Amino acid sequence: MPWLQIKIDTNPSHAEILEELLMAAGANAITLEDCKDQPLFEPIRGTTPLWQDTRITGLFDADQDAQAMTRAIRAGWEDIFPATDFPPVKVEILEDKDWEREWMDNFHPIQVGERLWICPSWKDAPDHNAVNLTLDPGLAFGTGTHPTTFMCLKWLDQNDISGKTVVDYGCGSGILGVAALLLGAKQAWGVDNDPQALIATRDNTRRNNLPDEQFEVFMPGKLEDTRADLMLANILAGPLIDLAPVITELVRHEGQLVLSGILQHQADEVIGAYSPWFDFDPVQALDEWVCLSAVKIRQG
Ligand SMILES: C[S@@+](CC[C@H](N)C(=O)[O-])C[C@H]1O[C@@H](n2cnc3c(N)ncnc32)[C@H](O)[C@@H]1O
Incomplete structure (x- = not known):
């Protein structure tokens, strides 16, 4: 079965709240990784990227509505951090991982x-x-x-x-x-x-x-x-x-x-x-x- 991944690049001080928001939106698992050298999106030329320390990835069932979940996460963020922009989000379908399990x-x-x-x-x-x-x-x-x-x-x-x-x-x-x-x-x-x-x-x-x-x-x-x-x-x-x-x-x-x-x-x-x-x-x-x-x- 494929999975839906929601990836958000943030900084360590916001990571815990985002983790909670992803869990509240129904994530089955959350992973955190350092992403300084691999931004989700290329920074716009001439600007300093603000959100590139920590990547949070939530793994959801593929039949969930990604847009609705992202909206819910964003709404939760805006309640808690009204003065801080919501960070960039990438939604991906993670195809069935047969290729990862070929070693079987x-x-x-x-x-x-x-x-x-x-x-x-x-x-x-x-x-x-x-x-x-x-x-x-x-x-x-x-x-x-x-x-x-x-x-x-x-x-x-x-x-x-x-x-x-x-x-x-x-x-x-x-x-x-x-x-x-x-x-x-x-x-x-x-x-x-x-x-x-x-x-x-x-x-x-x-x-x-x-x-x-x-x-x-x-x-x-x-x-x-x-x-x-x-x-x-x-x-x-x-x-x-x-x-x-x-x-x-x-x-x-x-x-x-x-x-x-x-x-x-x-x-x-x-x-x-x-x-x-x-x-x-x-x-x-x-x-x-x-x-x-x-x-x-x-x-x-
Ligand atoms: C090499 S695997 C070993 C797995 C298994 N114990 C074995 O012997 O095959 C290392 C495991 O340690 C976990 N790990 C790495 N750094 C860790 C840390 N600081 N605290 C807890 N677990 C960590 C990784 O997620 C991974 O599952």
Whole structure:
């Protein structure tokens, strides 16, 4: 089914209100991205563009009336900011994403280590006695084929995580948290800043017959009081470094940390950001990527 996208370029101080107005107009999901270098419309020659910091995209069902929705969003804006021009809006039909999902034909069941298989939900599991994780990543990252995901899954397969509590930070499709639960973990919490990822994680939790409460999902900043036994964070080196205090705080004393999304040449910098609190194992590498594991030895 096609989707309707409403894109609005704004600035950070107006972003939250626009998010609320898009949700009130019926958006199924909202994404925010930096758009400084890619304006929706070419700025008029000789003028300074005013609205080019933050792009908000609302995803709506295609049978909605785009003009009526845009009018409602605009009316809401004018009530709140009567003296500020409504920013430029672009409405697009997002055709059925078959082209984005062509990879599905090439996604086959993958064996990870001794116990675990990742099986696309549209294919049969080859070994019914294995721990089979049934997966449809939707529009989120995480099929198990990427070396960073694969190394985290391998770590889970090789370690005893029975009864543990787990945070899957940057959960994407939810693949790591669901794998942890299927391998015996007691509870998982997922965090992602992409709403599509939270939807995919919830769907994959259900697909594996796990109750929603066993894998709860959150936007960043909503999980402050948790102290997990195990933290899985496959993001990228930059955000992992920036998030070091936040991620550290979510791990209990003597809890474990597994980080990936890191290129080989970035490993030392990431280790440096976490070494005030964690003692690292030898680095694991696959292709140009590494996976770092560690134990928390000092309180954050
Ligand atoms: C490489 S994917 C990993 C997905 C999955 N965990 C896996 O291992 O395949 C990284 C995920 O982190 C999310 N992400 C990136 N930066 C983030 C941040 N600052 N806070 C929370 N999530 C973030 C992205 O939206 C994406 O879903």
